[in-house]
Amino acid sequence: MASTSTNVPTITLNDGKTIPQLGFGVFRVEPELTAGVVTDALEVGYRHIDTATGYHNEEGVGQAIAASGIARDDIFVTTKFPNNGEASAADTLRQSLDFLGFDHVDLYLIHWPRPRLGTALSAWQDLIELQREGLTTSIGVSNYRLQDLEQIIGETGVTPAVNQIELHLEFQQRELKKFHEEHGIATESWYPLGGGELSTAPALGEVAKAHGVTPAQAILRWQLQTGNIVIPKSSRRERMAENFDLFGFTLSDAELDALAAIDQGEGGRRGSHPDKL
Template identity: 65%
Template structure:
């Protein structure tokens, strides 16, 4: 991985993931190559996609068009819920769509407890990692009970759990479990939507640092040890979201942000016990 101003987090298998990446959730497949390509141009080296987004091919096109050495990029994709019955085939389909020999991180997108097969799916991911086709493996949207089960049944701890996490929904109990077991926390929907810009405390902190609310929130994720994958279709916002490493939040700032946590009431996306 080449050096940029984005710090890395060392995962429990020794690989280093850029802490700030670029997500392509709900990016039009017809525009993904263009948008992901712009993200790479402005400095992102970590792209997060998923089979369920239907835009893996566009990410692969952007990677090839960028001319950036593959070793300097981090590419994540995820197993779709409907493919849990045949995860190895689905993984190979993702590699084919991306046009890659391997990905840096492969995730089970949701536990789908109604199917109750996520432990066997996890065993397949372990085999995929052992084959070298995924350098790291992890999960997404897993609750503590799901994590406990796969660890107990396999002895293999996920490198990452990618979950909804933002100022309104800070996931403290889950993060404590992650810290205890060496699981990196990755935040999807890290900016929490436009309503955050209306929070007076965030606006006050942003004004004090000469930054935008989005920049403050992303800086908070960095301080909190989260991996964050904001998305934007606009070059200016992509640049803005990267421009967060020239200031520090104060202890008072961090206390004020901690006080904004609404716990479960702050959840805005799907619930892990219901999706799938």
């Protein structure tokens, strides 16, 4: 991907491609509002947009990008295959490309492993083929558990570039992230702020106050410094700008340790559990 005019760092994926470490998510953005929201995000400086078939707003994402005047190669776009048994990955991606107005996406993810359907492996095999066809530059998964990752890597020999998972201060997914690091899988955080329920831990307030930033900014800075790709979401332009303003301060090792101590393990999970979908 070509360089952008923003100061967002990039992460090199295990396939040699790069991804902006800070992106913008459109989960739960109403379809009719999406073009305007993404236009604001692009004007703020975001060059990484994360959508999904299941969000029903890919068309608005594509409209905003087409109208932005920004070169397509300068915007990293992710979308996701629902893997819900209703359509093939090939048909779903082609429909997504039609909605977006693209000939390829930068990253295609399997949204959920769907253990009840038993399709974690077959969906991954389909994505490998879509990458070979050039319909997506990079491929990865979302919400895949340790056993899912071990299965797909063991059966195909192809390691996902990314696993997008729920990860925030109170649910840090240490065992899964350790596996990612050992296998060269980039960790991407959804619900990076805790799903709108910011931690009330005193340590977070102390860190934010020490740097003159908001607790949300302190959390997002922690996400970046611990190596995660992060995709905060907001429909308010002022909040988009706040979430983007993360590069004028750095957390110390002691502050990172204090925030790490907020982890509640499995008890901190706030989103859906992959086992139940």
